[in-house]
Amino acid sequence: MCDFDVIIVGGGLAGLTAAIHLRSKNYNVAVFESKQYPHHKVCGEYVSNEVGPYLEFLGISLPPTIPINEMLLSLENGNVLKAKLPMGGFGLSRHAFDHLLYKRAKELGAKVFIESVNSIRYVNNHFRVGLESGRECTGKFVIGSYGKRGMLDKDLKRRFIQKKSPWLAVKAHYKLDSFPENLVAIHNFRGGYGGLSKTESGAVNFCYLVAYDSFKKEKNMARFNQNIIARNPYLDKFLNDAEMLFDQPMTIGQVSFHKKKPVEQHIIMCGDTAGLIHPLCGNGMAMALHSAKMASESIHTYFKTGFGDRSQLERDYETQWQHMFAKRLWMGRQLQAVLLNPRLSHVAMGILVNSPYIVNKLIKNTHGQIIRCQ
Structure with a gap:
């Protein structure tokens, strides 16, 4: 049996970030990830600049990227809104970002296992983590960072997993040299919306979210692109001009935006794993890193103060998490509801085009502040 200070279940952005942070404080850390690095994931791949100082603190050297400082939003009828992004960000694929964090975690001495976790049980102030191989590991803390939904959610009987979710997420990379490097574009179509932005490789990431009922009526992806997505003139031009670089688009079903604990x-x-922001806000990657920082600091404080009150740590983390993210998640849900309603989206677009103040306010409320490090 292997024993660790902290076991991290899921080696994506949040999990690897927590591993790096905790290893920098010399804790014995294990990460369990089901897939070999590097690999692609369904993700918008826009990173807000709020994470910059924290990445420096972690010792992460990013590959050269082009600053993204403009946003474009279009409706199916061709109406369009353009705005500056005051904080801005950059495009970085999950293929590159996760692998970069993985190498840094390994460099610092984190134990990274390519193996799935089947169960997590809390017994006598310790965790017992059951692995796919039949082995078991123990740890003082477990961080759950295994993504939007998984079998562990069912094993833990989390409330959100009992509710059906209609959302399907689809992603692929495309070659289109003429796509503006400094732009993140969000395009609405019937039953969904998609985002376009360039990554560090020069490829354009097209990631969209659609209600499954809308998708299944078209029988296959080619017909869906032709009959639904291409009704938006911007997406029609993109699909005609761009060359897909994946053999097939990646998909994830049952994407849930229900509240989680x-x-x-x-x-x-x-x-x-703690809460999923709507992709149109473009802030999920930054939130993942920020939540990992909060969790790592809470655990470090617990150990540093001589094994304090676990219940207090949990209450403090929940309070901090709600303070940092609850408003942004709520705003994302409201914006999505408007965007997916043709009448409301038309009215809202008319207001926003003539109201730069409101546009800036919405952008600010879906982005966080610079993540400060000590």
């Missing part, structure tokens, strides 16, 4: 059965949840 940041702490479940004493497991500290981070990233999408």
